[in-house]
Amino acid sequence: MAAFLYAGRVDGYIQRADQEQLTKETINFKTAADASAYAKICEEQGDIKEEWLIQHGYKETLYKVYYKHLFFSLLVDFSNYYNTSIDLAYHGNINVAWALLRKPFQETLAYIEWLYVDRNELLTLMLTSDDxxxxxxxxxxxxIRKHIERICPPNPSDPLDMYKFRYSYKDQLTLNGILQATNHLITSRPALKTSPSGLNFIFPDDEIRHRNIGFYYASIPYVLKYTLDLVMKMFGEIAELSDYTMLINLTNSTLKSLQMISEYADVKQLLHLDQINVFCPKCGHRHNSDEMWIQFAYDHFECENCHNKINTYQFLFDFNEITEK
Ligand SMILES: [Zn+2]
Structure with a gap:
């Protein structure tokens, strides 16, 4: 299932951030006097002095530190809830699997979106507001709606709307509907109203169970693909990944999500795969065959020249050194 593939990919960012120490930021002091004044303040007061940094023109550096720290912390939180939900769904505990998605999909993701659209606004409020x-x-x-529209502009021909799907109380068959119903025994909004004499999901029959399982596997890849594309952009900027690496990863995640619902020939045309070359990270050999793309979308492909095996299951860092061949 695509949802299982995605779980590993979110974790891949976190592992990489730890390996490369991506959350660290060096302060390039403007003068030697600033460096020694800051060292003195740290020594005397035993901690980083945010106020001193802001007053002396280092606000940008400080915000960079907070931005990366908050981004990776939110990603860890999202991943913890999401991975546990997937485990529970896999073992058949579908209602609790659903209930666990409320925080990551409605709150944690909303903060990641806010960080992406206006990091200074969020960080300033967090640092300065008492409320x-x-x-x-x-x-x-x-x-939230404005942030989502900035990230993914509304498309009138698309029947799904990311904001409505995650938050609407008015529409039928939304993610919010099932998240509310799995977190509350009684729901009263018209579109989510509990049946008379009922309690939400307390007396499930096979039909309800199957419907909930089907909806889980149909809706999660939709939100996860959107999340992954956003996180890939933010991570790529922090890790300073090459444009080629970003393209390969976007192609990889899009292929994985489309292969479930479309024929290969349609996907190939839609993504213009015949115009994208995949270079072996080891020998530089150029690949562009249908066979390679099908294997690429699955979990690995092998270089036809040097037989180097490229694992495409998770986020692909192998391509970062490749710039031009
Ligand atoms: Zn090769």
Missing amino acids: TGSYEIVRKKDK
Whole structure:
């Protein structure tokens, strides 16, 4: 299932961030006097002094540190809930699997979106406001909608709407509908109203169970693909990945999501695969065959020249050194 493939990919970012120490940021002091003044303050007060840095013109550096720290921490939180949900679904505990997705899909992801669209706004509120309500995103639905529209502009021909799917109380068959129903025994909004004499999912029959399982595997890849594309952009910028690496990874995740619902010939045309060359990271040999793409979308392909095996299951860092052949 695509959902299982995605789980490993989110973890891949976190492992890489640890390996490369991507959350660290060096302060390039403007003068030797600044460096020694800052060292003195740290020594005397035993901690990083944010106020001193902001007052002396190092706000940008400080915000970079907070940005990376918050981004990777949110990613870990998202991944913890999501991975546990997938495990539970795999073992048949579908209602709890659903219930665990409320926080990552409705809150954690909303903060990652806010960081992407306006990191300075979020960080300033978190650093300076005494009122946590000022940055409590879940109560700011208009803001969430605007962020989603910036990331993924509405397409009138697309029957699915990411905002409505995640948050609507009015539409039928939404992610929010099932998240509310698996977190509350009684729901009262018209579109989500509990049946008379009922309690949500307390008396499940086989039909309801199968419907919930089917909806889980149909809807999760939709939100995960959107999340992965966003996280890939943010991660690529932090890790300074090459444009080629970013292209290969975007192609990889798009292929994986489309192969479930489309014929290869249609996917090939849609993504213009015949115009994308995949170079072996070891010998530089150029690949562009249908056989390679089909294997690429599955979990690995082998270089036809040097037989180097390239694992395409997770995020692909192998291509970062390749610039031009
Ligand atoms: Zn090779």
